[in-house]
Amino acid sequence: MAKTNRITVAAPVVELDGDEMARIVWRAVKETLILPYLDVELEYFDLGIENRDATGDRVTVDAAHAVGRRGAGVKCPTITPDEARVEEFGLKAMYRSPNLTIRGILGGVLFREPVVVPGLPRPVPGWTEPVVIARHACGDRATELRVPGEGTLTLAFTPKDGAEPVELEVYDFPGPGVALATYDLDASVRDFARTAFRYGLERGCPVHLSTKNVSLKKYDGRCKALFQEVYDAEFQADFERAGLVYEHCGADAMAREVFKRPGGFVWACRSHDADVFSGIVAQGFGSPGLMTSVLLTADGRTLLAEAGHGTVTRHYRQYQQGGAAATDPVGSLFAWTRALAHRGALDGTPEVTAFARTLEQTCVETVEGGQMTRDLAQLTGPDRSWLTTEQFLAAVDENLGRKRAASV
Known part of the structure; x- marks a missing residue:
């Protein structure tokens, strides 16, 4: 239910919906803590695997261009299909990662950062x-090759200015193998x-x-x-x-x-190192559910925020069997707040940015106060009581309401 005196967001935010448990949690965060407090236009794109298949993945390209046009977007985690997923969903193709497509269009740098909750035990x-x-x-793009048999692999470069071509022998294959060529640009x-x-x-x-x-x-x-x-x-x-x-x-x-x-x-970090090290950082701070992920373009104008975890398939299977949603929604919540804070900065509406920061602070204080979902509760001990996703979001909502009332 919408609260009174909702804050007006001056320009649209592009919303990219996702898959599985992340999609369920995403909707709960939006309906509990975003739409009741903000009068915001959401330019919606469904990046669920079924719709990507129905559109031949055109929806991902359209969504990326919309983020570039609007300057602020928020993305739910999505499935990157492998052979098993292609069979599971009956897909027409093994589509590439939506994140790769979006980054290829927008460029920029991905910042992955943990949410630090004081007092919450962490492995490091x-x-x-x-x-x-x-x-x-955008770095370290690659072309890969499965080498069928004996032969010589070379790397060749042909300058467009008419200079002499360069050809390097990479390896003399005695039999079948694989090869990979990566590249980057100075700019x-x-x-x-x-x-x-x-x-x-x-x-x-x-x-x-x-x-x-x-x-x-x-x-x-x-x-x-x-x-x-x-x-x-x-x-x-x-x-x-x-x-x-x-x-x-x-x-x-x-x-x-x-x-x-x-x-x-x-x-x-270089691209592949960053994937490995960000996973280590996520576990070191307690949970992948506490990771934020923000794609920022070089000019600082365009930002796309996402939860720093996947679609949480294991939880989704339990949910499909009638289990309660108990997935940590902190990463999804912070995706919304980071996008909204950027929207406020772009539009010169500090009240929007202030709301986003207050919601982040309230979320952290709620966890610090002992109200948390199962994966975070397990960090404090095996017998610690925990909340479902909906119960946790309701607790944040209650705390946010008190904080906003006290500030009036």
Whole structure:
């Protein structure tokens, strides 16, 4: 039910719906904590696997362009089908990840950050501040090949300016195997660097870049050099004034070093490293359900927020069998708040941004006060009582109502 005195959101937010349990939780968050408090137009796209199949995945492309046009979007986790999913849903094709399609259109950098709840036990107790993983959204694109048999693999480049072609022998295959060629652009890496440095400045956090430049001297070495170039020319003075630092180290060294620090920094990673390290960070802070995921373009104008977990298939199967929804909705809630805060900043409507920040604070305080869903309750002990998804959202709603009433 809509509350009185709803806050008006000046421009639309693009909503990208998703799959399975995440879709159920998504709707509950929206109906309990977003629409009752905000008068907001949602430009809706259904990225559920059935609709993506019905549209030949055109809906994903249309949704990405809508986010770019509006500047603010919020996305529910979606299925990336494998062979089993193709058979399960009777799909016409094994569609690529919607996130890959969207990132390819929007570009930018993906920031994955945990929600820190004071007092909640975490597997890495020394992490008291967020470890923010910055993933290059467009970097390290690849073309793969299944090598059928004996033969020579070469890598060739033909310049368009008429210069001599370059051809390198990669490997002389004695039999069947596989091959992979990856690529990146200087301009894209520079944007990656600018976005990471700007994010660090805005958050008051140092920035660390990790690469495999020792073994990939040209590929990752170029990334290291471009980051340093951008830092020296555009950000060093601002970082020094703010008392912040930037440094590069090897990926293996950084993976060890991160456990010695309390957090509170941006860790810029090559694309595949970021996928691995963000999973480690999620577990280190307690749960993938506490991870946020924000795609931010280099110019800072366009933001797409998403819960940092998957579609929670196991919970969905239990839900289909009549079980109560007990999935942690914190990640989905924070996806909405991050998108709304950005919408407020774009439109010059601080009341929208303030509402988003208040809702985030209320959510954290609700968990800190002992009201939480099952996966978080298990962090505190095997016998800890827990709330269903709906009960938890109702508790946040009640606490939010009291907070807003007290501020009037």
